[in-house]
Amino acid sequence: MDTAIARPELLLVADAVAREKNIEREEVIEAMEQAIQKAGRAKYGHEKDIRATIDRKTGDVRLSRWTEIVETVENEETQMPSAVARKLFPEKAVGDFIVDPLPPIDFGRIAAQTAKQVIVQRVREYERKKQYDEFKDRVGEIINGLVKRTEYGNLMVELGRAEALLRRDELIGRESFRNGDRVRAYIYDVREEPRGPQIFLSRTHPGFLAKLFAQEVPEIYDGIIEIKAVSRDPGSRAKMAVISRDSSIDPVGACVGMRGSRVQAVVAELQGEKIDIIPWSPQAATFVVNALAPAEVSKVVMDEEAGRVEVVVPEDQLSLAIGRRGQNVRLASQLTRWDIDILTEAEESERRQEEFRRRSGVFVEALDVDDVIAGLLVTEDFSSVEDLASVPLEELAEIEGFDENIAAELIRRAEEFISRRDNALNEQRVALGVTDEVAAFETFTPAMLVALGEKGVKSLDDLADLASDELIEIVGAEHMDEETANAVIMAARAHWFGEEGGAPDGAAEEAGDAAPEAEAEADHDD
Numbered sequence: 136m137d138t139a140i141a142r143p144e145l146l147l148v149a150d151a152v153a154r155e156k157n158i159e160r161e162e163v164i165e166a167m168e169q170a171i172q173k174a175g176r177a178k179y180g181h182e183k184d185i186r187a188t189i190d191r192k193t194g195d196v197r198l199s200r201w202t203e204i205v206e207t208v209e210n211e212e213t214q215m216p217s218a219v220a221r222k223l224f225p226e227k228a229v230g231d232f233i234v235d236p237l238p239p240i241d242f243g244r245i246a247a248q249t250a251k252q253v254i255v256q257r258v259r260e261y262e263r264k265k266q267y268d269e270f271k272d273r274v275g276e277i278i279n280g281l282v283k284r285t286e287y288g289n290l291m292v293e294l295g296r297a298e299a300l301l302r303r304d305e306l307i308g309r310e311s312f313r314n315g316d317r318v319r320a321y322i323y324d325v326r327e328e329p330r331g332p333q334i335f336l337s338r339t340h341p342g343f344l345a346k347l348f349a350q351e352v353p354e355i356y357d358g359i360i361e362i363k364a365v366s367r368d369p370g371s372r373a374k375m376a377v378i379s380r381d382s383s384i385d386p387v388g389a390c391v392g393m394r395g396s397r398v399q400a401v402v403a404e405l406q407g408e409k410i411d412i413i414p415w416s417p418q419a420a421t422f423v424v425n426a427l428a429p430a431e432v433s434k435v436v437m438d439e440e441a442g443r444v445e446v447v448v449p450e451d452q453l454s455l456a457i458g459r460r461g462q463n464v465r466l467a468s469q470l471t472r473w474d475i476d477i478l479t480e481a482e483e484s485e486r487r488q489e490e491f492r493r494r495s496g497v498f499v500e501a502l503d504v505d506d507v508i509a510g511l512l513v514t515e516d517f518s519s520v521e522d523l524a525s526v527p528l529e530e531l532a533e534i535e536g537f538d539e540n541i542a543a544e545l546i547r548r549a550e551e552f553i554s555r556r557d558n559a560l561n562e563q564r565v566a567l568g569v570t571d572e573v574a575a576f577e578t579f580t581p582a583m584l585v586a587l588g589e590k591g592v593k594s595l596d597d598l599a600d601l602a603s604d605e606l607i608e609i610v611g612a613e614h615m616d617e618e619t620a621n622a623v624i625m626a627a628r629a630h631w632f633g634e635e636g637g638a639p640d641g642a643a644e645e646a647g648d649a650a651p652e653a654e655a656e657a658d659h660d661d
Contacts, residue, residue, distance in 0.1 A: 146194045157296065158261045164189055166257030171196060179237065182212040198237040204229050266297045267332035270325045277346045278336070282316045292318055292336060299334035307338050307370040307406045319404065321346060341365035344373055344410070347401045352390055354379075360386045363415040366469035370406050372458075374426060374466045376415035387412050411466075420444070423475065426467035430456035433480055443474040447483040494518060501552045502545060511536055512545075524549040557581045568593045578623050583610045599627040 145167055153160040171187035175198050179185055184201040203213060204220040204227055217229050224233060280292035280299060288303035290312055301320055312318055320336035321343035327333075337343060345362045354360040360379050367373040379386040390412045391398045398410055411429075416422040420435045423444050434447035448456045456477050457464050468475045478486070491513055498509035501520045515534055517523050523531075524546060531542035560581035564574065567588030572595050574584055590609050592598055598606075603620035615623075 144194070145189060145196070146191075152258060156258055156262055158258065158265055161191075162261040163258060164191065166261070169257060171198065175237065180212065182210075184213040185237070196239060198239060200235045200237055202233045202235070204231050204233065262296075263332055267325065267327050270294075270297060270322065270332065270334050271327075274322050274325055275342060275346070276322050277319060277343065277350070278322055279317060279319050280336075282312045282314055282318055284314060285312075290318065292320065294334070297332070297334060299336050301336040301338070305335075305337040305339050307408070309370055310338075310406050338405075339367065339369035341367050341373075344375065344401065344405065344408075347404055348375070348390060348397075351397045351400050352392070354384060354386075354389045359384060360389055364470050364472075366466045367408070368462055368466060370408055372409045372411070372462055372466060373405075374411045374413060374470045376413050376422070376426070376470055378415040387414055413470075419471070419473065423467065423471050423473060426470045427456050427463065427475075430463065432456075434483070441474075442472075443476065445476045445478060445483075447478050447480055450479050450481065453477065453479050498523075502548045504545070504548075508541075508545075520549050520552055524553055560585050564588055570594050573598055573627075576623060576626070578615070578619060579610070580614075583614065586610055595627045595630060599624060599631065 145164075149160055149163040149167065152158075152163045156163075168187045168189055171189075172185055175185040175187060176183065179200065184203075186199055186201055188197050188199075189195070190197075201213070202215050204217050204224075205214045206217055206229055208214045208216050215233065220227050220233070227233065278294060278299075280294045283291045283293040283298065285291070290301040290306070292299045292301050299320075299322070301318065305320075306312075318338075320338050321340050322334060323337045323340050323342065324335040325332060326335075342365070344367060345365050348362065349355045352360065355362060355377075359381050360377055362375060362377055364376040365373065375390070377386040377390055379389070389397075398412065402408060402410060413425045413428055416425060420437055423435060423446065424432045427446060427448075430448055430452045432446055432448055432452075436445040436447075438444065446456070455463070458466075464475050464477055491510070494513045494517075495506060495509040497520070498504060498512050498517075499506060502509075502523075511534060512523065517526075526546070528539065528542050528546060531537060531545065532539045534542075537545075561574075561584075564581065564584040567585065569584050569588040570593060573579070573587065573593065579587070586609050587593070587598070592601065592609065601609075601624055603617050603624060606620045606624060607615050607617065
């Protein structure tokens with residue numbers, strides 16, 4: 136028996152809603168099917184598998200109950216045992232469905248209201264999905280919108296059919312917008328959330344400045360000039376590093392424009408924010424010098440491991456290099472991704488002299504030599520007694536003012552000092568109770584063993600109980616990295632597994648292999 140009921144008006148409604156909401160007709164019809172399906176379950180039982188279909192051409196509505204054929208029944212309302220199904224429907228197999236047509240529903244007031252709610256909800260979900268799909272790939276773009284309303288200083292911006300959020304902390308300090316104002320902003324994030332897609336805008340993001348220049352400078356848009364880095368103090372000052380892929384084009388001049396026309400257009404949009412455009416360089420030192428413009432730099436000392444750079448400037452350039460409230464050096468640091476310390480030439484000279492005196496003092500005390508010899512050693516870049524003890528005799532004798540006899544005597548005194556010091560440290564280690572098993576690790580210097588003992592790490596079990604960061608903190612990060620620390624701890628734990636027959640082979644060797652470099656660094660610093 137055909138239980139379909141003709142409802143051609145449903146197709147007309149679907150077409151109208153699809154046009155109004157700018158979504159697919161099929162999605163609207165699917166929402167209607169779900170609404171009819173929900174009404175059907177309300178009539179025939181929510182626990183039953185009731186499904187509705189609407190013919191896409193005629194609008195005929197069919198309602199049916201679906202029952203799955205299974206070996207073991209878990210839900211009697213939606214499943215039928217295969218033994219019963221084989222008798223009634225021999226052609227059906229396990230996993231197939233038995234479809235029973237149901238008579239059409241006469242929608243009452245409540246059922247109609249429920250169906251309407253379902254349709255509205257589903258249409259809203261389709262709308263949100265369409266919005267998310269439209270904007271998810273537009274992160275990093277500049278967009279224009281209208282301020283729709285203000286909530287606690289945050290702006291809700293209308294973007295056609297979508298709505299975006301421009302937080303108060305993403306606005307440039309001095310600017311304010313009222314309802315109906317046009318606003319230009321940068322899409323920095325799009326998230327899919329239960330309440331719908333959330334589009335986040337910013338006018339303080341570094342990408343906003345970069346995109347504004349891409350709109351004003353054709354060479355950037357065409358890829359001839361590349362913006363390598365941007366740092367901003369929104370509304371006050373910004374720095375932008377650029378490089379040209381065409382040697383005949385000056386990247387800074389192209390961004391500034393004729394009589395500053397291009398840069399002024401961006402400055403006007405950013406409420407008068409001053410912009411320093413600097414040439415990018417693959418040489419870190421050169422890039423740092425450029426980033427500190429307009430200050431002049433005398434000297435740059437890089438520490439790549441620490442990610443720090445010391446910049447020496449003339450006395451009259453200090454305030455310019457630092458900037459008002461540290462703005463210039465802060466923006467330069469953000470731009471280059473180096474921690475920058477600013478020193479005057481006088482401060483750098485004083486620091487260098489202090490370092491010279493300190494290192495000379497080490498040699499005077501350890502080797503019992505006068506200031507002249509100690510000064511010669513420091514001048515030749517010897518930084519520790521270990522450096523002196525390990526240098527070839529011939530190399531040391533080549534230093535002006537030294538001969539083989541002096542060189543041999545210096546090396547002998549250095550070796551004696553190291554021996555005396557290590558013996559004293561070893562006695563201190565024994566007095567602290569650090570066991571020979573711990574001392575057997577080649578990774579540990581005598582000074583490290585004393586440090587372990589002072590922290591209560593005296594046995595293999597004590598060492599094995601440490602985490603890698605705890606061990607590094609005790610011996611010093613300059614003497615041991617995380618990989619070496621993990622190898623040492625695993626080697627210390629090996630006897631635990633050995634007692635159970637499962638020692639991790641090679642743990643001790645791994646610690647030993649990692650030791651020489653760490654030991655050399657430790658000796659160097661001693």
